[in-house]
Amino acid sequence: MAAAGSLTTSASTPAWARWANDHRKWLFAAPAMAFVAVLIIFPVGWTIYLSLTDAEGSVRAEKSFTGLGNYLDVLTDTARFWPAVLRTVEFTGVALFFEVVLGMVVALLLWRPFRGEKWVRVAILLPLVATPVAVGMMWRLIFDPNIGFANQMLGWVGIPPQPWLAGENSALMTTAFMDIWQWTPMVVLILLAGLTALPEEPNEAALVDGASAWQRFRYVTLPMLMPTVIVAILLRGIDAIKTFDILYATKGKGGGSYHEVETLNVYAYGLSFDYNEYGIASAVLIIFFLIIVGSMWALTARGKERY
């Protein structure tokens, strides 16, 4: 390194250029580092700071340092916080499970070339390109308990109308269904990419050995595909946990009159934009942040260990 440095400079090189040359690793990384500092480290730091104060009403107003008081309040709040955590877990769990299973099925179906393959692929990927808010609006109309198409369809087969989004107990699962509808294609896309990259030989060898289709999938394809599956779960999981748009578009602020679809993200939004409780909102967001980082770390750690 030292030799390379001296090759490009001579006695006539100005001092600043020599300095720049000696510190080029910092210099080249500086724009990216400044970007990260301004857009990530500063906001996170500021949020942590706010979470330790009693800021409310206006962040310019006087606020006092309350230590971990907000965290204590939030973690002992069984009326809004814990139910929101539970809903976040439920929503993410259900959505992710069906997205991965359905995504796998569809990806396997699309794996082998067939006639009209292009068209089928395009059709399946369509939900992915729709705007989530528009998707929310569309499903809201379809699931309207009185004039919606969903209940009309149920009527044709003699099933009584369901409350769907309007129901205290059915709303969360209805929104999870919308998420599945919209995001399964993304999982398909990722898994299909993984499948296409797999070598043919192990499968052919298993076929020669007389393995059934299920055995070939379970013991040959799936283990080889596992790293891709983990990636799909990670990407989709992080996104599903943070879902905001379809929940807000279908049920509004507070996630409905009984907070039916109030996940952590919707709750934090309500705290800061509706209640102007910036201190508590920041505490919720930091806890939320830790939950996401923690669960993703656990998933990747486990993934590395096994595969």
Add this chain to the structure above:
Amino acid sequence: MLRQSGIGISLAVVAALGLSACGGGGDNSASSKTVRVTLANHVWTENIKKALPEFEKQTGLKVEITQLGEDQLSDQYNVKLNAGSSDIDVMMYRPLQEGKLFAKNGYLDDLSSKVKDAKDWNWNDFQEGPVGSTTYKGKVVGVPLITEQEVLYYRKDLLKKAGIANPPKTLDELKADAEKISKANPGVAGFVARTGKSAAVTQFSSFLYSMGGDFTDGNDHATINTPEAKKAYELYGSLIRDYGPKNVSTDMSWPEAMAIFTQGKAAFYTEADSLYKNATDPAKSKVADTVGFAPFPAGSAGSKPYNVPSWALGINDSSKNKANAWKFIQWATSKDQVLANQKSGVPGARTSVWSDPAGTSTYPKDLADAIAVSTQHGVGHDRPLVVKVPESREIVGQPIVDAITGKDVSASADAAQEQFQKLLDDENK
């Protein structure tokens, strides 16, 4: 774009707050010719936009309008005013929703001397109630723009069919009529109104007052579990539960409730009069020919609908263009503009406009009569008068939703009372 996580939004917000807190964000010279005005989606806004060229010609100023939906407007103010941003000069805001919070935070410029000095514009012409709610601790912080009263929308044809000669004068009659009509017309609800926890509060308030209740006793004591209040909750809830649309959603605000009414699916609807165009405009309403209006029916304490200023104009305290901002407000709330607006269906806050026959000439006759009654006995608020309005609305709205879904109203009102009292105590600490 909504496709952002709450974390993303919130972090961006705090970033914006932090950055501009240091920078001050001043890019506007003292004598800018451009007035930046932030307005809500409203019929008023559409009207004023059409009239703008006239103002721009008169004054040589340029007006830049940002127009947003109610929720987006609130979010916008939260972010920009929190940051002390100067890129809003004139702001349209809801005195009863955000007025106290904004004034307390010092977001609104003190207009006291400006309104006093503008003799021709005549501040005394503005109705007392609305002026009260744009005044904070003796300082005028806003000019009332649009007033609102609650009235009863009804279907003349359905009443006639059911043999009911006149719209109900009392809430008991309303209930009886709603029952009669819903039984005789399958698929048509006897009654519809807002059902969302927070959204319903304002339209429920007239029921509360007319049954002899209120949100507080005026001295920071919550009064939402009094026998009167419980009766009002039960009445509102049972009207929707028993005679409302089937499978009713508990998230309805006015667009959803209005849609049910204008699709011909309901006989009675209690709502703000300022939305009447939605029901009488044939392009939006299937019942435009058959809709009638009546004063809010009387309860045990008489007919006591709210009569409130729903929107006002104020000046951002951080604005560097306050003189020109005031010019815009003066023009937009001048007698001519208020009259022109009222003629196209937006009730104004000037007394002279209401006493001028031209002011009500374009209203359906029964609506003008109903409004006249409402303004006489009207109550000046339609939600709790606190700083934390959104939170308080959710608290006092819970028993409404519980009544609609058939839960124990009395227990719900007691629980809400306790929470509401705690909120009041916290605010007065």
